[in-house]
Amino acid sequence: MRTYYEATARKRIEGIVDADTFRELLPPTERTVSPHLKVLDLPVAFDDGVIIGSARLQGQRILIGAQEGGFMGGAVGEVHGAKLVGVLERAIRHRADGVVLLLESGGVRLQEANAGLIAVSEVIRAILAARAAGMPVIGAIGGQYGCFGGMSIAAACCTHLVMSEEGRLGLSGPEVIETARGVEEFDSRDRALVWRTTGGKHRYLLGDCDALVEDNLEAFRDAIAQAVRAGERFSLETVEREHAMLERRLERFGTAPDAADIWRMLGFPEAERLQVLPAHELVALAGVHRTVPSPVES
Amino acid sequence: MEHLSFHFDGVPSVPPAAKSVIVGVVASGNLEVLVEPMPAEGACNVEIDTASQGFGPIWEAVLRDFFERHPVGDVRISINDAGATPATVSLRLHQAIESFTERR
Numbered sequence: 238m239r240t241y242y243e244a245t246a247r248k249r250i251e252g253i254v255d256a257d258t259f260r261e262l263l264p265p266t267e268r269t270v271s272p273h274l275k276v277l278d279l280p281v282a283f284d285d286g287v288i289i290g291s292a293r294l295q296g297q298r299i300l301i302g303a304q305e306g307g308f309m310g311g312a313v314g315e316v317h318g319a320k321l322v323g324v325l326e327r328a329i330r331h332r333a334d335g336v337v338l339l340l341e342s343g344g345v346r347l348q349e350a351n352a353g354l355i356a357v358s359e360v361i362r363a364i365l366a367a368r369a370a371g372m373p374v375i376g377a378i379g380g381q382y383g384c385f386g387g388m389s390i391a392a393a394c395c396t397h398l399v400m401s402e403e404g405r406l407g408l409s410g411p412e413v414i415e416t417a418r419g420v421e422e423f424d425s426r427d428r429a430l431v432w433r434t435t436g437g438k439h440r441y442l443l444g445d446c447d448a449l450v451e452d453n454l455e456a457f458r459d460a461i462a463q464a465v466r467a468g469e470r471f472s473l474e475t476v477e478r479e480h481a482m483l484e485r486r487l488e489r490f491g492t493a494p495d496a497a498d499i500w501r502m503l504g505f506p507e508a509e510r511l512q513v514l515p516a517h518e519l520v521a522l523a524g525v526h527r528t529v530p531s532p533v534e535s
Numbered sequence: 536m537e538h539l540s541f542h543f544d545g546v547p548s549v550p551p552a553a554k555s556v557i558v559g560v561v562a563s564g565n566l567e568v569l570v571e572p573m574p575a576e577g578a579c580n581v582e583i584d585t586a587s588q589g590f591g592p593i594w595e596a597v598l599r600d601f602f603e604r605h606p607v608g609d610v611r612i613s614i615n616d617a618g619a620t621p622a623t624v625s626l627r628l629h630q631a632i633e634s635f636t637e638r639r
Contacts, residue, residue: 245560247557264555265557265569266569268613278536279536279586280536280561280584280585280586280615280616280617281561281584282561282567282615283557283567283569283615284557286561305560307560307562307565308560308562
């Protein structure tokens with residue numbers, strides 16, 4: 238078992254796709270680096286913190302992009318975003334079986350200002366365009382830096398999202414909330430609070446992610462491959478049902494002061510033990526207690 | 536940022552390596568090392584972009600020590616550094632050249 242949490246983006250791709258099938262696009266030898274960071278006299282990375290390419294995943298033809306959280310917190314700059322857009326557009330052109338995005342990002346790369354903001358919005362548009370073309374876009378979150386800011390919106394736009402308990406997903410990160418609203422609102426140094434609010438288990442119970450797996454590359458691989466096989470069923474109806482679910486959720490839990498209160502309100506049978514349950518036990522118990530959109534009859 | 540270039544005589548590589556490798560991440564106190572095959576009559580050229588200014592002599596010492604322990608040639612080594620210590624630099628160089636020679 239190899240940890241997903243601690244692996245670099247390159248090691249994650251290597252650990253997930255079929256052996257010797259990954260063909261990198263714009264590899265480090267091309268030196269497609271950020272023009273903005275150079276102007277600001279900041280260090281650049283040869284891949285601008287994201288690795289893209291084609292591969293096989295349990296035999297399926299996929300395009301894959303993996304963000305490297307170690308480089309500037311996985312933040313999205315102009316080149317970084319363009320690489321993700323390119324891999325999504327290429328998937329449609331080449332009629333791939335799916336796109337896999339290993340997300341790890343604090344959001345927009347503030348140093349690149351408007352170029353970074355536009356890059357994130359283009360990624361979101363490309364995800365939705367791929368889905369509209371019938372292409373499943375599978376997101377995975379399980380890295381040390383989590384998935385926040387604009388990339389959390391991108392994650393929410395994916396067909397299917399796989400998370401581990403260690404992975405974190407949120408619009409504003411804990412430090413941002415504390416800075417903006419004060420430590421009484423959210424103590425970013427309270428690790429238990431951070432994980433029960435943004436961590437994979439809570440996201441799974443709320444229906445923000447679709448699969449909860451243990452922190453290892455094999456578990457992520459199997460869950461992602463299964464989601465690619467399931468394909469894409471994107472329609473106005475699926476979007477409307479998701480919006481209805483989100484409205485119901487806000488009505489039910491909008492005033493809940495803490496994630497633990499929501500777990501009790503959901504009627505989850507082991508709310509007190511939730512934080513120590515292994516992923517597969519939580520999934521087995523979650524059943525009807527999760528908030529998910531009502532299914533669309535096909 | 537400071538740009539540094541070094542040239543070492545190296546030894547001609549037999550057989551020539553075919554594929555480039557990259558190790559490390561440009562994170563605080565870390566660096567990425569890209570090793571590419573480059574025919575240069577055995578020479579090794581090293582290009583460094585570092586966030587820490589004024590450490591040229593230390594880079595040279597670390598690289599000299601590295602090439603003494605790892606006789607390689609016909610390579611181009613490119614480094615993006617975000618303030619790694621000499622020990623971290625040595626480790627990454629070692630990892631890079633190890634996977635580079637493995638992939639011959």
